Every structure is written in structure tokens, then in C-alpha cells.
Amino acid sequence: MNHTFRILEFNLILEKLMEFAHTEAAKERISQLTPCLKEGEVKKSLRDTTEARTIIDRMGLPPAVSMAGLQEIISTAEQGGCLSAEELERTGGMLTAVKRYKEFLNRCKYLELGLPYYEQDLDPLEGLAREIYESVRNGKVEDSASKYLRNIRQDVARLEEKLRTKAEAILRGNKKYFSDSYVTIRNGRLCLPVKKDYKTWVPGSVIDQSSTGSTLFIEPAAIAELNGELELLRIEEENETRRILYRLTASVEDNLQVLEEDKRLLEKLDFLFAKGSLSASMAGIEPGINTDRIIKIVNGRHPFMAQETVVPLEFELGTEGRGIVITGPNTGGKTVAIKTVGLFALMAQCGLHVPCGKADLCMNSQVLCDIGDGQNITENLSTFSAHITNVMKILHAAGPESLVILDELGSGTDPGEGMGIAIAILEELRNSGCLFLATTHYPEVKTYAKETEGITNARMAFDKETLKPLYRLEIGEAGESCALSIAKRLGMPDSMIRKARRYAYGEEEGLLAEGTDSLKEKTVVKKTGGPVIEKQKKTAGNKNIMEQKFVIGDSVLVYPDEKKGIVCRPVNEKGLLQVQMPDKKIWINQKRVKLLVAAGELYPEDYDFSIIFDTVENRKARHKMEKGYQKDLEIRMD
Template identity: 40%
Template sequence: MDEKTLLKIEFDRVLQMLGERCGSSLGKGIAGELTPMSQKHEIELGLKETTEAKDILRLNPAFTLGGIRDIGRIVERAALGGILEPEQFLSIADTCGAARKTKLFLLNLKENYPIILDLAKKLGIFKSLETAVGETVADDGSIIDSASDKLYGIRRKIRTSQDRIKDKLDSLIRNPNTAKYLQDNLVTIRGDRYVIPVKQENRTQVPGIVHDQSASGATLFIEPMAVLELNNDLKRLRIEENDEITVILKNLSQLVASFEAEILFTLEILGQLDFIFAKGRLSHSMDGGAPKINEHGIIRLKRARHPLIPKDVVPIDVDLGSNIDSMIITGPNTGGKTVTLKTIGLFTAMALSGLHVPADDGSDLSLFHNIFADIGDEQSIEQSLSTFSSHLVNIVRILKEVDEHTLVLFDELGAGTDPTEGAALAMAILEYLRGRKVKVVATTHYSELKVYAYNNPNIVNASVEFNVETLRPTYRLLMGIPGKSNAFEIARSLGLNEEILAQAGSFLTQDQVQVADLISNLELNQKISQQEKEEAAALRKELQVMKHRLEAQKIDLQNKEGEILRRAQEESLKILKKTKDDMDLLYNEFKSSLVAESQKFENQKLLQSKDKIKKMGEGLEYVVPEKRFAGQAPQKVELGQIIEIPKLNQKGQVLSLPNQAGEIIVQVGIMKITVKLEDIRTTEETEQKTGTTKVGRIRMEKISAISSELDLRGLLVEEALEKVDKYLDDAYVAGLKDVRIIHGKGTGALRDAVTLHLKKHRQVKNARLGEYNEGGNGVTVVSLNV
């Protein structure tokens, strides 16, 4: 990419903004070397990683890669056998800790960010190295006493020696015979030796070695002979301490060296992550987005905002399709033509570098292999070149290097010379570039270029809008409309005589007047079109609101319909239940009536029989006693026992044992009824002997046919539970107390489902897994309530 062009479109200032958002020199180094890429997949990868970083920061605004240091040279020095300083170990530990925390944070994100997560997985974890540094070097860079046993012992001796020296010197200071010779009653240090301040005139009264004197010379700092040997011992201990610290640092440096490759690779990944998150922060600050990248020369920008202009920048819309070779931008000075030119070039460079651009969604930029720009004042005093000549030198250089994958930006093409010749030269340059399929955006004041663009379907006119009433540009870019210099309108607004303006108008050629009228008509049509566009947009927005309202009403109606259906269903179920209850009541009443009628009929027959017997037995001395049922009311009954119910003149089979109220359930024919013990009588009949009831026959059939175990292996859970229900009912009827359900071991899913189901079954008393000799965890032993 042409470096001069990148400077002219101020790409370097964007890189500066990017570097300011990096948290480390590693990221800043990558940001400073960023250049546009030439491969589409690389560009799209860069845009996607920017999008991922921006989204992570949006959800986690406090996230930072804090603590990263550029420790590459330090680690390499350790690998070469060098001994590192304590502060350097702290930088290594901080960086390793930052890598560990960053990896943990990114891998625990709930959302999926494939590019960044792939980088995070590559980060190394150096917990042992962090721990070793933490146990050796304190936060202030000093070596911890416990860094080694030997160092701990040496420092303990040093403290003891220091205490002995201080005690000795304190005794000298407190001694009245010595204190009178001192300048101050204190102990100080000079050159690692403990000394006391002695007045100059009393030098001979305190024997010892002079180590220093005050600036005035009035005080001498003397090491008394009494502590000379003690200071020597302390000096030897200091040397031992330094030697041991050297050994400790050497060992720790060797540990760092053993991780050289992993640390350097992790450092590279941290730099990339820092750079990527800086891109995300820049995008957020610019309210940027990822444009689509094409290879067809299409440039389509929606509400593009130059990133180096303050927030009140006026957004522009640019639409250059694949069938458009060039765009000619015209309009007054300071109207924003050059800004538009730079915006197109800068956005292209940013997108090709993997950076978001401050434009709305739906923006497209093309993959150009190079961008050339001729922008600004190119005058060169040193080379004795005029502005026109300097521009032309630059243009000649550009024309030699362009191809069909090039974007060229011209500011005031053909300016600086005779307007007629300059316009002709500009058109020739544009034709040359069109012939080589080069995409061109140029600004100009020449009316000839406006007509040239108007007469060529592959060239589009554009202009920056100017408000004649306020005499200020609006900075809006109007596609398809050439701009005017507005010299007459500005002069009229400033009060220039109309006679002069009319005279000036007469000097214009017919072609110039026609061009001016054409531009005026185009501007009028553009305003009408823009007004209609805005009205259509407002109508579309209104229709959209109405659509949303109708959709909401539709959903509300569907919800109400569902609620009505639900209520109707509930009412139907209530009616069905009430009808069933009423039918059950009628059935019970009918059944009771039948029993009563049957009893009444039996009683009538009995009375008739009694009357006959009475008549037949007239004259006899005794009366036939009323028929009674043999036996007394039983105190207890057994399941399956046949009993009599005198009140109903029926026999039945006991289905349940007495409850607390002394009631039992009896099967009488097809009905099950509840009676009290005092209302029944025992009979000599049993189910086994008579087999008179249907229940008895069913039970006998079950006993003879049912097995004491059920095999569920190979069945699905739903199918198995259905078989369990049927089997337990049959086992209960058959009177089996204990049964075995074989479900196998497998994954345990069937066993767990059977266990849970048995806990809720009405016939199950308890259930347990089988013992070793019963099949173990592959069998459940069930005890029934029989």
C-alpha cells in the first residue's frame, strides 16, 4: 500500500487512536505496524475478531488485560544464562498471572467467540513459576527471608549482630564520660558501618576509625574501637547474604529459562489479544461496524462519519456501484469535498486493515490492492516546482502504478493552470484511468468536468450542499447532482448591485448558462426527490408501526382465543364431571332401589310362606321359628374368606382387612361394597372349596400362572414400567409376598426408573436391590402389601 497516500488520508492518526487503547507495549507495537491487507479471508478474519472483541467488551466493560509486560528480552537473557534482577522476576510473574486470568475469563464466557477463544486456549499457564517468584521476591523487590533455609539463618545472625552493635553503641552514648564528646546522642550508619557523631575538637577522646564528616567539618562520624570487630563480623555476614541471594536468583533464573519457548509464545498471544481488544474499544468509541468486503469495486457507505472529526460531524452517503468507474465531486470551497475524498480513502484503508468503520449497517467496501491519492498543496520550493507541477509529478507517478484493483483519489484535478487546459487535461486523465478499469473519485471546480460526467453513464456527479441563505455549507453529499460555485448568489446576498450581477451574467456563454440551468433543475429535482423520499420513509415508518401494532393485536387475539378455548374446555370438563357424578348417583340410587325391591320381594315371599305354614300348622302346639343365619359376628376375617351378609341375603369374598372403624371391603358379584364386621356372619364355605366367586377363580388362575420374578432386560423405560404395573397387580391378586424384578445393570437408567416407580406404587410395601447371591444391582426385590 502506498505510504504517502496513507499519510494523506491520515491513516496514521487512526493507528495512533488504536495504540492509545492498547494496554501494553506489545499491543501498541502490533497496532503501530498495522497496514491494509490484500487477501479477502485475512481481511474478513480481522473484521470478525474486532466484532468478537467489541461484543465481549459490551457485555463485560470492566475486562482488561492488565499486568502484561514486554518480558521477551528478560526471558531470552535468562535462557542465555544471565541472572535476572528481583524486579524483573516481578514483571514475569505479573505477565504470567495476567495470562492465566485472561485465559480463565475468556474460556468461561457463555457466548461463543471462536477466534478469540482459539487464541485463549493457546495461552500458557505457569502457576509453578508464579508461586516460585511469590515465595522468593517481595512486592517491593526485596528477597524474602524464607527464600532459602540458609538465607533465613544468615539474616537471623545479621539481626543478632546488629542488636549487639546497637547495644554496645547505646551504652557508649548513655555513658556520661563519652556522651559529653558527642554532637548528638544517636547511632547512624556510614558505608555499612555503625558509627556515632563526635565533635571535631574531641576527636582524640573517642578512639576509633573516622568514616565521614559533616559538610561544615564540625562533626566526625567515628566507628569506636569497641565495635570494630562486631562491624567486621556484620560485614562478613552481609557478604554471605549477598552470595546466597545470588544463588537464589540464579536458580530462579534457570527456572524461567526452562519455560522460555512457552513464555515467548504466550507473550505473542497476549500481544495479539491486547491488539484485538484495542480494535474493539476503538470501534465502540466510533460507534463503528464491520462493512461487507467485495471484490467488484463497489463502495457503498451509509451515514459515514469521519473518525477524526468531532461528534457533530455531518454523515454522508456514498453509492458507487460496480458499473460506476468514477465520481466527480463539485461544490464551493470549504464545503466538505476534500473531507468526503479522505473519508472514502480512509474507510477503505481501515476496513482492509480489519478495523470497523463509523458507518451504519449495510455499508460495503471493495478490496483494492492499492490506494493512491493526490491531495493537498504539493508545492515544493526546494525543487522549484509550482503547485500544478508538483501535482502533475505525483499524478505521473500514480498513472505508472495503477491497475484494475486500484482506488485513486484526486483533489482539485487539473487545478493550478489555465481552466480550459486544466479541464481538458483532467478529462484525459480520467479517460486513461477508465480504460484501465481504475476506480476514481475526484473533486473539481470545472464545469466541463460536470458536463463530462453528465454525458457519461459510467461516471456519476456528486456535490456538497450549500445553503445560499446562510452562506454556509451543509456538508451533505448529494449523489447524482453537480455542484455550483454559487458566486452570483453569494454576491447578491452580500448586497452586490443587481446591475453588476446582470452584466456579469451577460458575460457567460450559452453553454455555461445551460449548465447552470441544468444544475439548478437537478438541484430542484433532487430536493423534490429528497422530500418525496423523506415522505416515503415517514410513510414506511408509519406503516411499519402499524404493522407492528396489527401483529401485536393479532397475537393478543390469538391469546384471547386460546384463553376462551381453555375456559371452554374447563367448562366442558366440569359439565362432564358433573354429568358423571349425577349418573353415578342415579346408578347408586337405582342399585339401592333394586336391592330394596329385591329384599321387599323376598320379604313378601317369606310372609306368604309363613302364612301358608301357619295355615298348614294350625292346631300344632309349636310355631316355626323365623329363619336366622348361623353363627356370631366375627372379630376378624382373612383375605379371600367367604362371608355372609344377612341384611342383603348375599355372600361375598373379603378383599381387605378391617380398618379402624371396623369396616371391610367385600366383593359381591360384580360390586365391591363396604360393610361392618357386626353386619356379617362367617360361613363354612371357602374360596378353595367352592370357587363360587369370579374373584376366587381369577386368583386361582393367577396363582397357577404367575412367576415370582419379572425380566425387563432389553425393554424401553415406558414399556418396562407398564409391564411392572400389570405384573404387580397380578402378583398381589395371586397373594405373592415377595417378587424379583430383573432390570440388569447397564447404564442404570432402567434401574433408577423402576426404583422411583416402585416408591409410588400402591401395592408395594418396600423394595431393595438384591444381595450378592440374589443378582446384586441388576435385581430389585419387592415386598407386597398382602
């Protein structure tokens, strides 16, 4: 399925959806999102997305909730640990956000939707939130957390002021002893910066020294006792602070079940509103879901194409057949069209809206794709080999509930064989009962689709006048590559166009149908200057002894398709001969024909070839003419 996600760019849809989520749990859920196979759950998921989108459109986005580290906080409380002031503050912030979210959903109830009633399951734990707010702020325990803590901190402040006053008095009274005019704290003790030479003049304990050793930081004996009292007060403050943190942690532990339910519900709402935001960003709508194997898309737009410029897709499959073969020029939008259908199918079964005017999409057990150049250098696989490998896996997996999408069917090999392979693949898909879309350039595949029940032709419209694709899918009509039209518009002479048409389709209007003058017409192409090859002078012995002479009745092989035929007119002065193919007569250069069996080995010496090559009408006319002149009687030659 990941291969399909990448080909249809569903992974990019998930990345975009993830941008609208705020919680890690919602993002993780999005990264694991896959098409659901339960019709009821798909429809409910789509309804939730629709309600979220309605709320966003009418009421705006809900308040963002940060739950970073909340799971670790819950785990610490469960295991009997002590939460830090920062962790408690995050918990209180989350509860405040729950309260705002609950109020937002309450305001949305007038919309008469089901989603706002999730607020009934949200509990902001206002008592716990208030207790945390009154006790912890800015990452530390507040003085107001307890009367005892307030008294201790007041005693600490008074003693610190007394210490500083006394130390500064010593500093001012003996300035020559000190390297600086300020007191400092070293290792938690209040010290004076004494010059090394005056160490003995300032009684006290050396707590630290400068990097050069020229200054000693001494705690004067006169304030040592006060420093000791201050240290004891600070120990008491730390003990009281820890007692308060344990008390608050116990309160959190008492409400863990509610906190976990709030967390779970907020993560779910975050996921739902992310889907609603994605829908709003791409102007999506809720598609209908069916199990009748029908796909209908009206004014569909690929999510990653500009809404202002994209040509809307009109698509229908499953009502009159299970397969569509799309033909048309390169860069005409065939691949975008089939990708859009496949992407819509995946999005809908994941509960996501699709960007279109209206859609009715069937449930699929799997979406199977082979799109793009599958060349694999590391495994030494050509484009054709890679395609066939993928297609065989798809044929093996496809069933009545599958959607199969194949691009450039049968490409990458000999045109004749590729056409046969393409038709064989389509026949297998038809027999499997799956829904399928395929693109191709082969005219024989178009004919197969036209004549086969359950398969419909479609084409991408193309403006032959402007040489621009119209990117509009037209179901029911076969397309063409438009290569000849493009070549003509780009300056290729008519004579070359007629020859190209004859060689491509076996049509005669380019030569014989226009009379002998067209046979004498020379192709005139304006050429630019360039290097000139100096040819060796030919002698009489250089004559091409390999040139073949054909007679009526010879069995021949016609290249490049390697189809068998019978010569019905010998080579003319232009080197062309007429060959009877299984379904029509064609004129072809003798160099593209190889003798298989000579006529002398196949037919008696006096065999009447008109039996094979003439119409019944011509044979009757000849028979009458042999008896004498026949007025108004003529023999028509094809």
C-alpha cells in the same frame, strides 16, 4: 503509501489506535500497519475486530497486562544470567495477569465467539508464580525463601542489636567526648562521633571524618570484634540471597517456551482489543469486503468529525460505472466526502471497523490520491505543477484494481486549458479501468461526465436561500459553484448578475432577451468615499486610434477562451457585436474580440451571409417576401 496515509489522515487513525494498546509490541505492530491484499486475511482480521468489539460491549475491557522489560528478562535467562529480585517480581506479576486474562476469556465463552478460546493457549504457570511470590516481594528476597536465610537474618538482627546497645552505653558514659548523642554507620561499620580533641580518649579505628574535620567517626575497639562477626554474617546472607535468585532464574529458564508463548499471545490480544476499542470509540461497524470493484457506504461519517453534527455520507460506486465527478460550491464538503471514501478503503483492508450504518467495500491494490495544495517552494513547483506531477505519477501507477482520488481536477491554471487537462485525465483514468473520484468546478467536465459511459455526475447540495452548504452528496446530478447565487444574496445588483451570467455562460437573458430597456439600464452600486484620481484633460488627438471596426463575416478570436468565431452582426451603440461560435451565437464587447482574417479576404464581395447565419425557415421566408406581401409570415431574429 505514506503520502496517501498522510493525505487521507490514516496516520492519525493509527495514532488513535495506538492509544488503546498497552504493550510495546502491539504499538509497534500498529505503527507498521498497512492494507492487506489477501481477501481471506482481511475478512478474518475484520471478524477478530468484531469479536473484540462484542466482548468490550458485553463484558468490558480485559485486564491490562504490563510486559515492560519482559523480553530483556527472557534474554537474560536464556543466556544463563541471574535475574534480579525486581525482574523476578515483574515476571511473577505478568503470570498473575495471565491468570486474570485467562479467567476473563473463560467468562466470555458464553458469547459463543472464537476469540475467548485463545485462553486455551495461555498458561499462567501457577507453580512458578507461587514460588516467585513466596520468595520475592517489594524488590527483595523474602526471609521465607529458605530456612537458612531466615536463620542468618535472625542472627544479623540479634548481633546488630547487641552492637548498638554496647555502643550507646559507651556514648552515654562519656558524653563530653562526643559531638552528638547517637551512633552512626560509616562505610558499613557502626561508629561513634568523637570530638577531634578527645581522639586519644576513645580507643579504636578512625573510619571517617566530618567535612570540617572537627568530628572523627571512630569504631571503638570494644565493638570492633562484634562488627567483624556482623560483616561475616552479611556475606553469608548475600551468598544465600544470590543462591535463591539463581534457583528462581533456573525455574524461569525451564519455562521460557511457555513464557514466550504467553507473551506473544497477550501482545496479539492487546492488538485485537485495541482495534475493538477504536471501533467502540467511533461507533464503527464491520464492513463487507468484495473483489467486484463495488463501494457502497450508508450513513458514513468521517472518524474525526463530530458524530452529532456531521451530515451522513451516502455513496455508491462500481455498480453503474467506475468513476464519479463531484461538483458543487467551495466549503460544500466535496473534499471531506472523497477523503472519507479513501479512508474507509484503507481502514477496512487493515482490519479496522468504519464509522457508518452499513458498508460494502472492495479490495484495492493501492489507493492513489492528489488532494490539497501541492505547492512545493523548495522544488520551485507551483500548485499546478505539483498537482500535474502527482497526477502523472498516479496515472502511471493506476490499474484495474486501484482506487484513485483527485481533488480540484485541472485547477491552478488557465480555465480553458485546465478544463481540457481535466477531461484528458478523466479519460486516462477511464481507460485504465480503475475506480476513481474527482472533484471539479468546470461545467465542461460536468457535460463530459454526463455524456461519457462509465462516469457519473454527483454534487454537494447547497441551500441558495441561506447560502449554507448542506454537506449532502447527491449522486446522479451535476452541481454548480453557486457563486452567482451567493453574490446576489450578498447584494450584487441584478444587472451585474445578468452580465456575469452572460460572460460566464454566453447567455442572453440578461440583455437582449429582455428588450432594449435592459440595454439602457445602468448598474447602480452604492460606493463609499475614497481618494479621487485627477484625470488629464483629453484633446482631439487623444482619440483611440486602436479601436477596431468589425463587419459581418470577419473571422475573429474571442477572449479569454481564445476561441474562433465569425461576426454575424456589427458593433451596436453599446459596443457589443454578435459572434457565431461553433455551437451558438453570443453577444460580446468588441474589446474582447481580435480580428484574425477580414471578411473581404474570405468571401466574395456579394456573398450571401444568410447561408451561414440564417435558419432555413428564415431564408425561405425572405425568398417569399421578395415576391410580394405575405400574410402571417415573419422572420425571427436570434
